[in-house]
Amino acid sequence: MIEIKEIDLTNSSQKKTFVNFDYNIYQNYPNWVAPLRMEVNQRLNTKKHPFYKIGVIKAFMAYRNDQAVGRIAAIDNYKYNEFHASKIGFFGFFECIDDQEVANALLEKVKEYHLQAGNSFLHGPVNPSTNYESGLLIEGFDDPPKIMMTYNPPYYIKLLEGFGMNLEMKMFAYKFEEEDVLKNEKFLRVKDVALMRSKCTLRFIDPKKLYLEIEHIKKIYNKAWENNWGFVPMSDPELELMANELKLILDPSLAPMIVNEHGEVIAFALAMRDINQITKDFNGNLFPLNFLKLIFNKGKMDWLRVLLLGILPEYRGKGLDAVLYYEIIKNGFDLNIKHAEASWILESNEGMNKGVQVVNGQKYKTYGIYQLQIGSE
Numbered sequence: 001m002i003e004i005k006e007i008d009l010t011n012s013s014q015k016k017t018f019v020n021f022d023y024n025i026y027q028n029y030p031n032w033v034a035p036l037r038m039e040v041n042q043r044l045n046t047k048k049h050p051f052y053k054i055g056v057i058k059a060f061m062a063y064r065n066d067q068a069v070g071r072i073a074a075i076d077n078y079k080y081n082e083f084h085a086s087k088i089g090f091f092g093f094f095e096c097i098d099d100q101e102v103a104n105a106l107l108e109k110v111k112e113y114h115l116q117a118g119n120s121f122l123h124g125p126v127n128p129s130t131n132y133e134s135g136l137l138i139e140g141f142d143d144p145p146k147i148m149m150t151y152n153p154p155y156y157i158k159l160l161e162g163f164g165m166n167l168e169m170k171m172f173a174y175k176f177e178e179e180d181v182l183k184n185e186k187f188l189r190v191k192d193v194a195l196m197r198s199k200c201t202l203r204f205i206d207p208k209k210l211y212l213e214i215e216h217i218k219k220i221y222n223k224a225w226e227n228n229w230g231f232v233p234m235s236d237p238e239l240e241l242m243a244n245e246l247k248l249i250l251d252p253s254l255a256p257m258i259v260n261e262h263g264e265v266i267a268f269a270l271a272m273r274d275i276n277q278i279t280k281d282f283n284g285n286l287f288p289l290n291f292l293k294l295i296f297n298k299g300k301m302d303w304l305r306v307l308l309l310g311i312l313p314e315y316r317g318k319g320l321d322a323v324l325y326y327e328i329i330k331n332g333f334d335l336n337i338k339h340a341e342a343s344w345i346l347e348s349n350e351g352m353n354k355g356v357q358v359v360n361g362q363k364y365k366t367y368g369i370y371q372l373q374i375g376s377e
Helices: 012-020 037-043 078-084 100-117 155-162 185-198 209-225 235-249 290-296 320-334 350-358
Strands: 002-005 055-064 067-077 088-096 120-123 134-139 166-177 202-203 256-259 265-273 303-311 339-346 362-375
Touching: 002 012, 002 088, 002 100, 002 339, 012 037, 012 055, 055 100, 067 100, 067 256, 078 088, 088 100, 088 155, 100 120, 100 155, 134 155, 185 320, 209 235, 209 265, 209 303, 256 320, 265 320, 303 320, 320 339, 320 350, 339 350
Parallel strands: 088 120, 303 339
Antiparallel strands: 002 055, 055 067, 067 088, 120 362, 134 362, 166 339, 166 362, 202 256, 256 265, 265 303
């Protein structure tokens, strides 16, 4: 018999049990990278994390014979439903043994919660929204996840589909190699012509003015993504938290911005070294000494990830995405980075998918958001 217990996230002991459960799942998955416990605990801090100003998270664990066998969170994102005029309930932080009965019990508990909350659809996984780690890995299990990307056992696909969920949206990750990008003559021509015709200039994020730069990013992010499937605007407190986190790992030479002739920032890209290559051995702990390894082992990181690339709608179709990709990848390779990942890109985003293919990006991983109708529309 499966027993589902609600977890009090303000209770340190219960919260620790919830947060650390994933170690029960991934002992035999060498490509898994344990998330930093500090970050997970911060995200589940109901009193301090800014998400709780716009939504609610209810955590649950499944037990069989008093042994923990799974966990899940029901996520009610008020801001998302207000923005989309929808009735969508989310689930996330899902981890489960390979047992359909356990998965069904967890998902059924979340379904019950959302029905009581008045929601008609169940979407996930998101942790806790598409502005954070989201999506179930469905292709590409033979490679560790890059920074802020998810990883899960392949059998999770079977568990979600066994509950009746359907794949609602695919998200792709593309891989770039130096020889495929910098020796691509067509790409180089597109990049040069784009800058010349647009009368735009390029500069990089100024770390001394990071909070001002975040305002530029916020403006473009909320305009460039507002029509994207699953988008929800980032709140000011969420952006402030992001700025504080970026200070520790941001490399300004990997964060180009494009400025128009009037001095307005019209496009930006955000890329980071893949610190997962170092934190993979941290067992989820950054302190007391592991953070020093991040500082002094940059040379061991030969991957970077392009997290965000946004262009104001009126400047799209001018090749400026090629300019941003080129600058990131070129500067990354100059820093002895050998590989780059652009992720994730919605399957429905035809322009961005074509853009990465122009620069010889190779699709090598697929993630998915699943959906189930649970009530009347």
